[in-house]
Amino acid sequence: MRCITIWQPWATLIALGEKKFETRSWATKHRDSIAIHAGKKVDKAICQKEPFRSVLAKHGYTVNNLPTGSVVAVCRLADCLQVIEGCGGEVKLESPSQSIAIGDKENAFGLFDAGRFAWELTDVRLLPKPIPAKGMQGLWNWEGNK
Template sequence: MKTITIIQPWATLIALGEKQFETRSWSTKHRGELAIHAGKKIDREACEIEPIRSTLAKHGYTADNLPTGAIVALCNLEECYMVDNRHDYGTIGLKAKNGKFIMWGGSRGNEYYFGDYSDGRCAWQTSNVRHLREPIPAKGMQGLWNWEGMMA
Protein backbone atom coordinates (compact mmCIF):
# COMPACT_ATOMS: atom_id res chain seq x y z
CA MET A 1 0.00 0.00 0.00
CA LYS A 2 1.31 3.45 -0.87
CA THR A 3 2.23 5.38 2.26
CA ILE A 4 3.30 8.91 3.12
CA THR A 5 5.23 9.90 6.23
CA ILE A 6 3.99 13.13 7.80
CA ILE A 7 5.42 14.78 10.91
CA GLN A 8 3.21 15.38 13.90
CA PRO A 9 0.78 17.02 14.59
CA TRP A 10 -0.31 16.99 10.93
CA ALA A 11 -0.50 13.19 10.62
CA THR A 12 -2.89 13.03 13.57
CA LEU A 13 -4.96 15.94 12.26
CA ILE A 14 -5.53 13.93 9.07
CA ALA A 15 -6.25 10.74 11.04
CA LEU A 16 -8.88 12.57 13.11
CA GLY A 17 -10.61 13.93 10.00
CA GLU A 18 -9.73 17.51 10.95
CA LYS A 19 -7.35 18.04 8.01
CA GLN A 20 -8.51 17.04 4.53
CA PHE A 21 -5.56 18.35 2.51
CA GLU A 22 -1.87 17.53 2.91
CA THR A 23 0.29 20.25 1.37
CA ARG A 24 3.59 19.31 -0.23
CA SER A 25 6.23 20.90 -2.45
CA TRP A 26 5.72 18.07 -4.95
CA SER A 27 2.88 16.50 -6.87
CA THR A 28 1.91 12.84 -7.23
CA LYS A 29 0.05 10.89 -9.88
CA HIS A 30 -1.01 8.29 -7.29
CA ARG A 31 -4.75 8.06 -6.63
CA GLY A 32 -6.48 5.56 -4.38
CA GLU A 33 -5.59 3.94 -1.06
CA LEU A 34 -2.97 5.72 1.02
CA ALA A 35 -1.64 4.97 4.49
CA ILE A 36 -0.76 7.91 6.75
CA HIS A 37 2.46 7.32 8.70
CA ALA A 38 3.30 9.58 11.64
CA GLY A 39 7.02 10.25 11.53
CA LYS A 40 9.20 10.33 14.62
CA LYS A 41 9.38 14.13 14.63
CA ILE A 42 6.85 16.24 16.52
CA ASP A 43 6.70 19.97 15.81
CA ARG A 44 6.06 20.94 19.43
CA GLU A 45 5.88 24.63 18.61
CA ALA A 46 3.08 24.02 16.09
CA CYS A 47 1.19 21.98 18.70
CA GLU A 48 0.90 25.13 20.83
CA ILE A 49 -0.42 27.39 18.06
CA GLU A 50 -4.15 27.94 17.62
CA PRO A 51 -6.17 26.36 16.15
CA ILE A 52 -3.89 23.30 16.22
CA ARG A 53 -3.68 23.17 20.04
CA SER A 54 -7.43 23.31 20.61
CA THR A 55 -8.20 20.88 17.79
CA LEU A 56 -5.81 18.30 19.22
CA ALA A 57 -7.15 18.91 22.74
CA LYS A 58 -10.71 18.30 21.55
CA HIS A 59 -9.59 14.73 20.78
CA GLY A 60 -7.46 14.29 23.91
CA TYR A 61 -4.05 14.94 22.30
CA THR A 62 -1.11 17.15 23.20
CA ALA A 63 2.47 17.18 21.92
CA ASP A 64 3.23 14.68 24.70
CA ASN A 65 0.91 11.87 23.60
CA LEU A 66 0.91 12.02 19.79
CA PRO A 67 1.81 8.66 18.22
CA THR A 68 5.11 8.57 16.32
CA GLY A 69 6.84 6.02 14.11
CA ALA A 70 3.52 4.37 13.21
CA ILE A 71 0.72 4.11 10.66
CA VAL A 72 -2.12 6.16 12.16
CA ALA A 73 -4.74 6.17 9.39
CA LEU A 74 -5.82 4.78 6.05
CA CYS A 75 -7.51 6.98 3.47
CA ASN A 76 -8.08 7.56 -0.22
CA LEU A 77 -6.02 10.10 -2.12
CA GLU A 78 -8.62 11.73 -4.34
CA GLU A 79 -6.73 14.46 -6.16
CA CYS A 80 -3.56 16.55 -6.19
CA TYR A 81 -3.97 20.25 -6.92
CA MET A 82 -1.47 23.04 -7.56
CA VAL A 83 -1.97 26.04 -5.24
CA ASP A 84 -2.62 29.30 -7.08
CA ASN A 85 -3.05 32.46 -4.99
CA ARG A 86 -2.34 34.97 -7.75
CA HIS A 87 -5.94 36.14 -7.91
CA ASP A 88 -7.99 38.10 -5.39
CA TYR A 89 -10.72 35.64 -4.41
CA GLY A 90 -11.42 37.14 -1.01
CA THR A 91 -11.07 35.54 2.39
CA ILE A 92 -9.89 32.12 3.47
CA GLY A 93 -11.32 29.23 1.49
CA LEU A 94 -10.31 26.58 -0.99
CA LYS A 95 -11.65 25.63 -4.38
CA ALA A 96 -10.43 23.39 -7.19
CA LYS A 97 -10.58 25.02 -10.63
CA ASN A 98 -8.99 23.69 -13.80
CA GLY A 99 -6.61 21.46 -11.85
CA LYS A 100 -5.50 24.31 -9.59
CA PHE A 101 -6.27 24.93 -5.97
CA ILE A 102 -7.20 28.56 -5.37
CA MET A 103 -8.18 30.86 -2.55
CA TRP A 104 -11.77 32.01 -2.71
CA GLY A 105 -14.37 33.85 -0.66
CA GLY A 106 -15.64 30.98 1.47
CA SER A 107 -14.38 29.16 4.52
CA ARG A 108 -13.26 25.60 5.28
CA GLY A 109 -12.89 26.00 9.01
CA ASN A 110 -9.31 25.41 10.13
CA GLU A 111 -8.07 23.76 6.93
CA TYR A 112 -6.09 26.80 5.82
CA TYR A 113 -4.21 26.86 9.14
CA PHE A 114 -3.29 23.17 8.89
CA GLY A 115 -1.18 23.46 5.73
CA ASP A 116 1.17 25.62 3.67
CA TYR A 117 -0.91 27.04 0.84
CA SER A 118 1.86 29.11 -0.76
CA ASP A 119 1.80 29.56 -4.53
CA GLY A 120 3.12 26.59 -6.43
CA ARG A 121 2.70 24.06 -3.62
CA CYS A 122 0.52 20.99 -4.04
CA ALA A 123 -2.60 20.16 -2.04
CA TRP A 124 -3.31 16.42 -1.78
CA GLN A 125 -7.02 15.86 -1.14
CA THR A 126 -7.85 12.91 1.11
CA SER A 127 -11.21 11.25 1.71
CA ASN A 128 -12.70 8.25 3.51
CA VAL A 129 -10.19 8.57 6.37
CA ARG A 130 -10.10 5.63 8.77
CA HIS A 131 -8.35 6.48 12.04
CA LEU A 132 -6.47 3.51 13.49
CA ARG A 133 -7.17 3.55 17.22
CA GLU A 134 -4.10 1.34 17.70
CA PRO A 135 -1.26 2.78 15.59
CA ILE A 136 0.83 0.17 13.78
CA PRO A 137 4.59 0.62 14.31
CA ALA A 138 6.44 1.14 11.03
CA LYS A 139 9.66 2.76 9.86
CA GLY A 140 8.97 5.77 7.68
CA MET A 141 10.65 6.98 4.52
CA GLN A 142 10.75 10.09 2.37
CA GLY A 143 8.41 10.42 -0.58
CA LEU A 144 5.69 7.87 -1.30
CA TRP A 145 6.73 4.42 -0.18
CA ASN A 146 5.24 0.94 -0.10
CA TRP A 147 4.07 -0.37 3.26
CA GLU A 148 3.75 -4.13 3.24
CA GLY A 149 2.02 -4.38 6.63
CA MET A 150 -1.51 -4.34 5.23
CA MET A 151 -2.75 -4.99 1.76
CA ALA A 152 -5.93 -3.38 0.51
Template structure:
Protein backbone atom coordinates (compact mmCIF):
# COMPACT_ATOMS: atom_id res chain seq x y z
CA UNK A 1 0.00 0.00 0.00
CA UNK A 2 1.24 3.50 -0.76
CA UNK A 3 1.97 5.66 2.27
CA UNK A 4 2.59 9.34 2.92
CA UNK A 5 4.56 10.75 5.84
CA UNK A 6 2.87 13.78 7.37
CA UNK A 7 4.23 15.95 10.16
CA UNK A 8 2.25 16.20 13.37
CA UNK A 9 -0.32 17.63 14.19
CA UNK A 10 -1.66 17.24 10.65
CA UNK A 11 -1.43 13.44 10.58
CA UNK A 12 -3.57 13.25 13.71
CA UNK A 13 -6.05 15.80 12.34
CA UNK A 14 -6.54 13.49 9.33
CA UNK A 15 -6.91 10.41 11.55
CA UNK A 16 -9.50 12.26 13.66
CA UNK A 17 -11.53 13.11 10.56
CA UNK A 18 -10.96 16.84 11.05
CA UNK A 19 -8.81 17.29 7.92
CA UNK A 20 -10.00 15.86 4.61
CA UNK A 21 -7.32 17.36 2.35
CA UNK A 22 -3.55 17.05 2.59
CA UNK A 23 -1.81 19.96 0.84
CA UNK A 24 1.48 19.49 -0.94
CA UNK A 25 3.72 21.39 -3.34
CA UNK A 26 3.52 18.44 -5.74
CA UNK A 27 0.75 16.48 -7.36
CA UNK A 28 0.25 12.74 -7.54
CA UNK A 29 -1.42 10.45 -10.03
CA UNK A 30 -1.97 7.83 -7.32
CA UNK A 31 -5.60 7.09 -6.48
CA UNK A 32 -6.72 4.46 -4.00
CA UNK A 33 -5.64 3.24 -0.58
CA UNK A 34 -3.00 5.23 1.26
CA UNK A 35 -1.48 4.84 4.72
CA UNK A 36 -1.20 7.96 6.89
CA UNK A 37 2.20 7.96 8.59
CA UNK A 38 2.94 10.43 11.40
CA UNK A 39 6.51 11.56 10.89
CA UNK A 40 9.07 11.82 13.67
CA UNK A 41 8.75 15.60 13.94
CA UNK A 42 6.01 17.76 15.39
CA UNK A 43 5.38 21.39 14.48
CA UNK A 44 5.04 22.75 18.02
CA UNK A 45 4.13 26.24 16.79
CA UNK A 46 1.24 24.80 14.77
CA UNK A 47 0.08 22.88 17.84
CA UNK A 48 -0.27 26.24 19.61
CA UNK A 49 -2.42 27.69 16.81
CA UNK A 50 -5.82 28.36 18.41
CA UNK A 51 -7.77 26.44 15.74
CA UNK A 52 -5.54 23.39 15.88
CA UNK A 53 -5.19 23.45 19.67
CA UNK A 54 -8.96 23.66 20.24
CA UNK A 55 -9.70 20.94 17.67
CA UNK A 56 -7.19 18.56 19.26
CA UNK A 57 -8.60 19.41 22.72
CA UNK A 58 -12.09 18.43 21.51
CA UNK A 59 -10.61 14.95 21.04
CA UNK A 60 -8.91 14.91 24.45
CA UNK A 61 -5.42 15.84 23.21
CA UNK A 62 -4.12 18.59 25.51
CA UNK A 63 -0.46 18.74 24.47
CA UNK A 64 1.69 18.13 21.41
CA UNK A 65 3.55 15.60 23.59
CA UNK A 66 0.51 13.31 23.31
CA UNK A 67 0.75 13.11 19.49
CA UNK A 68 2.24 9.82 18.29
CA UNK A 69 5.24 10.01 15.97
CA UNK A 70 7.02 7.47 13.77
CA UNK A 71 3.86 5.41 13.31
CA UNK A 72 1.14 4.67 10.78
CA UNK A 73 -2.05 5.99 12.38
CA UNK A 74 -4.67 5.30 9.75
CA UNK A 75 -5.49 4.38 6.20
CA UNK A 76 -7.62 6.35 3.76
CA UNK A 77 -8.71 6.52 0.13
CA UNK A 78 -6.94 9.14 -1.95
CA UNK A 79 -9.77 10.04 -4.32
CA UNK A 80 -8.40 13.05 -6.18
CA UNK A 81 -5.65 15.64 -6.42
CA UNK A 82 -6.65 19.25 -7.12
CA UNK A 83 -4.57 22.28 -7.99
CA UNK A 84 -5.21 25.31 -5.77
CA UNK A 85 -6.46 28.11 -8.04
CA UNK A 86 -7.17 30.90 -5.52
CA UNK A 87 -7.55 31.43 -1.80
CA UNK A 88 -9.24 34.36 -0.12
CA UNK A 89 -9.48 34.25 3.67
CA UNK A 90 -10.75 30.81 4.63
CA UNK A 91 -12.11 29.87 1.20
CA UNK A 92 -10.05 28.12 -1.47
CA UNK A 93 -11.10 27.32 -5.02
CA UNK A 94 -9.45 24.24 -6.45
CA UNK A 95 -9.30 22.93 -10.00
CA UNK A 96 -12.58 21.49 -11.31
CA UNK A 97 -14.38 24.20 -9.31
CA UNK A 98 -14.00 22.31 -6.03
CA UNK A 99 -14.39 24.66 -3.05
CA UNK A 100 -12.77 24.14 0.34
CA UNK A 101 -13.57 26.42 3.26
CA UNK A 102 -13.43 27.00 6.99
CA UNK A 103 -11.13 25.01 9.24
CA UNK A 104 -10.10 22.82 6.32
CA UNK A 105 -8.31 25.83 4.83
CA UNK A 106 -6.84 26.72 8.23
CA UNK A 107 -5.43 23.18 8.47
CA UNK A 108 -3.50 23.30 5.19
CA UNK A 109 -1.34 25.46 2.94
CA UNK A 110 -3.69 26.53 0.16
CA UNK A 111 -1.24 28.85 -1.55
CA UNK A 112 -2.05 29.26 -5.25
CA UNK A 113 -0.29 26.61 -7.34
CA UNK A 114 -0.08 24.00 -4.57
CA UNK A 115 -2.08 20.75 -4.59
CA UNK A 116 -4.84 19.45 -2.31
CA UNK A 117 -5.15 15.68 -2.02
CA UNK A 118 -8.70 14.64 -1.13
CA UNK A 119 -8.87 11.83 1.43
CA UNK A 120 -12.02 9.86 2.27
CA UNK A 121 -12.93 6.73 4.20
CA UNK A 122 -10.32 7.28 6.90
CA UNK A 123 -9.89 4.18 9.06
CA UNK A 124 -7.91 4.59 12.28
CA UNK A 125 -5.72 1.62 13.14
CA UNK A 126 -6.63 -0.07 16.45
CA UNK A 127 -2.97 0.30 17.41
CA UNK A 128 -0.54 2.61 15.59
CA UNK A 129 2.23 0.63 13.89
CA UNK A 130 5.82 1.78 14.01
CA UNK A 131 7.26 2.56 10.60
CA UNK A 132 10.13 4.55 9.21
CA UNK A 133 8.76 7.26 6.95
CA UNK A 134 10.18 8.52 3.68
CA UNK A 135 9.89 11.48 1.38
CA UNK A 136 7.29 11.35 -1.40
CA UNK A 137 4.96 8.36 -1.63
CA UNK A 138 6.44 5.09 -0.38
CA UNK A 139 5.42 1.47 0.00
CA UNK A 140 4.15 0.31 3.38
CA UNK A 141 3.62 -3.42 3.87
CA UNK A 142 1.38 -3.08 6.94
CA UNK A 143 3.89 -4.50 9.39
CA UNK A 144 5.36 -2.88 12.46
CA UNK A 145 9.10 -2.27 12.14
Protein backbone atom coordinates (compact mmCIF):
# COMPACT_ATOMS: atom_id res chain seq x y z
CA MET A 1 0.00 0.00 0.00
CA ARG A 2 1.22 3.51 -0.74
CA CYS A 3 1.95 5.60 2.34
CA ILE A 4 2.77 9.20 3.18
CA THR A 5 4.60 10.50 6.24
CA ILE A 6 3.00 13.53 7.85
CA TRP A 7 4.20 15.47 10.90
CA GLN A 8 2.09 15.65 14.01
CA PRO A 9 -0.53 16.91 14.80
CA TRP A 10 -1.61 16.85 11.13
CA ALA A 11 -1.39 13.03 10.82
CA THR A 12 -3.70 12.56 13.81
CA LEU A 13 -6.12 15.23 12.53
CA ILE A 14 -6.42 13.21 9.29
CA ALA A 15 -6.79 9.93 11.20
CA LEU A 16 -9.63 11.44 13.27
CA GLY A 17 -11.45 12.68 10.15
CA GLU A 18 -10.98 16.32 11.19
CA LYS A 19 -8.64 17.20 8.29
CA LYS A 20 -9.95 16.27 4.84
CA PHE A 21 -7.13 17.62 2.65
CA GLU A 22 -3.37 17.16 2.89
CA THR A 23 -1.58 20.03 1.14
CA ARG A 24 1.64 19.51 -0.77
CA SER A 25 3.82 21.47 -3.20
CA TRP A 26 3.50 18.61 -5.69
CA ALA A 27 0.65 16.78 -7.40
CA THR A 28 0.10 13.04 -7.51
CA LYS A 29 -1.74 10.82 -9.98
CA HIS A 30 -2.24 8.15 -7.30
CA ARG A 31 -5.93 7.45 -6.64
CA ASP A 32 -6.49 4.55 -4.30
CA SER A 33 -5.81 3.43 -0.75
CA ILE A 34 -3.11 5.25 1.15
CA ALA A 35 -1.73 4.81 4.65
CA ILE A 36 -1.11 7.80 6.92
CA HIS A 37 2.21 7.60 8.76
CA ALA A 38 2.78 9.92 11.72
CA GLY A 39 6.37 11.08 11.53
CA LYS A 40 8.56 11.54 14.57
CA LYS A 41 8.32 15.34 14.41
CA VAL A 42 5.65 17.01 16.55
CA ASP A 43 4.99 20.73 16.13
CA LYS A 44 4.42 21.38 19.83
CA ALA A 45 3.71 25.09 19.39
CA ILE A 46 0.88 24.56 16.87
CA CYS A 47 -0.69 21.94 19.17
CA GLN A 48 -1.28 24.73 21.73
CA LYS A 49 -3.01 27.04 19.21
CA GLU A 50 -6.64 27.03 18.14
CA PRO A 51 -8.32 25.22 16.50
CA PHE A 52 -5.65 22.52 16.94
CA ARG A 53 -5.77 22.38 20.76
CA SER A 54 -9.55 22.06 21.08
CA VAL A 55 -9.97 19.60 18.20
CA LEU A 56 -7.25 17.33 19.57
CA ALA A 57 -8.68 17.63 23.11
CA LYS A 58 -12.14 16.65 21.85
CA HIS A 59 -10.61 13.28 20.91
CA GLY A 60 -8.46 12.91 24.05
CA TYR A 61 -5.14 14.03 22.54
CA THR A 62 -2.58 16.54 23.76
CA VAL A 63 0.89 17.43 22.54
CA ASN A 64 2.18 14.75 24.95
CA ASN A 65 0.26 11.70 23.71
CA LEU A 66 0.27 11.98 19.90
CA PRO A 67 1.55 8.78 18.28
CA THR A 68 4.81 9.15 16.36
CA GLY A 69 6.86 6.88 14.12
CA SER A 70 3.82 4.79 13.22
CA VAL A 71 1.02 4.28 10.73
CA VAL A 72 -2.14 5.66 12.33
CA ALA A 73 -4.81 5.40 9.61
CA VAL A 74 -5.68 4.21 6.14
CA CYS A 75 -7.87 6.11 3.72
CA ARG A 76 -8.56 6.70 0.05
CA LEU A 77 -6.79 9.40 -1.91
CA ALA A 78 -9.81 10.44 -3.98
CA ASP A 79 -8.52 13.48 -5.88
CA CYS A 80 -5.66 15.92 -6.21
CA LEU A 81 -6.90 19.49 -6.55
CA GLN A 82 -4.90 22.62 -7.25
CA VAL A 83 -5.28 25.61 -4.94
CA ILE A 84 -6.58 28.40 -7.18
CA GLU A 85 -7.06 31.10 -4.56
CA GLY A 86 -5.86 31.17 -1.00
CA CYS A 87 -4.32 33.17 1.83
CA GLY A 88 -6.55 36.01 2.89
CA GLY A 89 -9.75 35.08 1.09
CA GLU A 90 -11.91 32.10 0.38
CA VAL A 91 -9.84 29.07 -0.57
CA LYS A 92 -10.87 27.44 -3.85
CA LEU A 93 -9.64 24.06 -5.03
CA GLU A 94 -10.02 22.73 -8.57
CA SER A 95 -9.40 19.51 -10.46
CA PRO A 96 -10.75 18.34 -13.81
CA SER A 97 -13.63 16.64 -11.96
CA GLN A 98 -14.63 19.18 -9.29
CA SER A 99 -14.35 22.60 -7.71
CA ILE A 100 -14.47 23.03 -3.93
CA ALA A 101 -14.46 25.96 -1.51
CA ILE A 102 -13.13 24.93 1.90
CA GLY A 103 -14.12 26.21 5.33
CA ASP A 104 -12.13 28.06 7.96
CA LYS A 105 -11.22 25.01 10.06
CA GLU A 106 -9.87 23.08 7.07
CA ASN A 107 -8.02 26.21 5.97
CA ALA A 108 -6.38 26.45 9.41
CA PHE A 109 -5.17 22.84 9.13
CA GLY A 110 -3.28 23.24 5.83
CA LEU A 111 -1.06 25.49 3.75
CA PHE A 112 -3.44 26.57 1.00
CA ASP A 113 -1.24 28.98 -0.97
CA ALA A 114 -2.18 29.44 -4.63
CA GLY A 115 -0.42 26.87 -6.83
CA ARG A 116 -0.14 24.19 -4.13
CA PHE A 117 -2.05 20.90 -4.28
CA ALA A 118 -4.72 19.58 -1.93
CA TRP A 119 -4.99 15.81 -1.73
CA GLU A 120 -8.60 14.88 -0.96
CA LEU A 121 -8.69 12.06 1.61
CA THR A 122 -11.91 10.07 2.02
CA ASP A 123 -13.03 6.86 3.75
CA VAL A 124 -10.59 7.45 6.61
CA ARG A 125 -10.20 4.56 9.06
CA LEU A 126 -8.30 5.16 12.29
CA LEU A 127 -6.28 2.07 13.15
CA PRO A 128 -7.17 0.52 16.55
CA LYS A 129 -3.48 0.71 17.50
CA PRO A 130 -0.67 2.61 15.72
CA ILE A 131 1.70 0.31 13.83
CA PRO A 132 5.39 1.23 14.20
CA ALA A 133 7.07 2.03 10.88
CA LYS A 134 9.97 4.05 9.59
CA GLY A 135 8.76 6.93 7.45
CA MET A 136 10.13 8.33 4.21
CA GLN A 137 9.75 11.39 2.06
CA GLY A 138 7.23 11.39 -0.79
CA LEU A 139 4.88 8.48 -1.42
CA TRP A 140 6.41 5.19 -0.35
CA ASN A 141 5.39 1.54 -0.13
CA TRP A 142 4.25 0.33 3.27
CA GLU A 143 4.36 -3.42 3.81
CA GLY A 144 1.86 -3.46 6.67
CA ASN A 145 2.65 -5.70 9.62
CA LYS A 146 5.67 -7.35 8.00
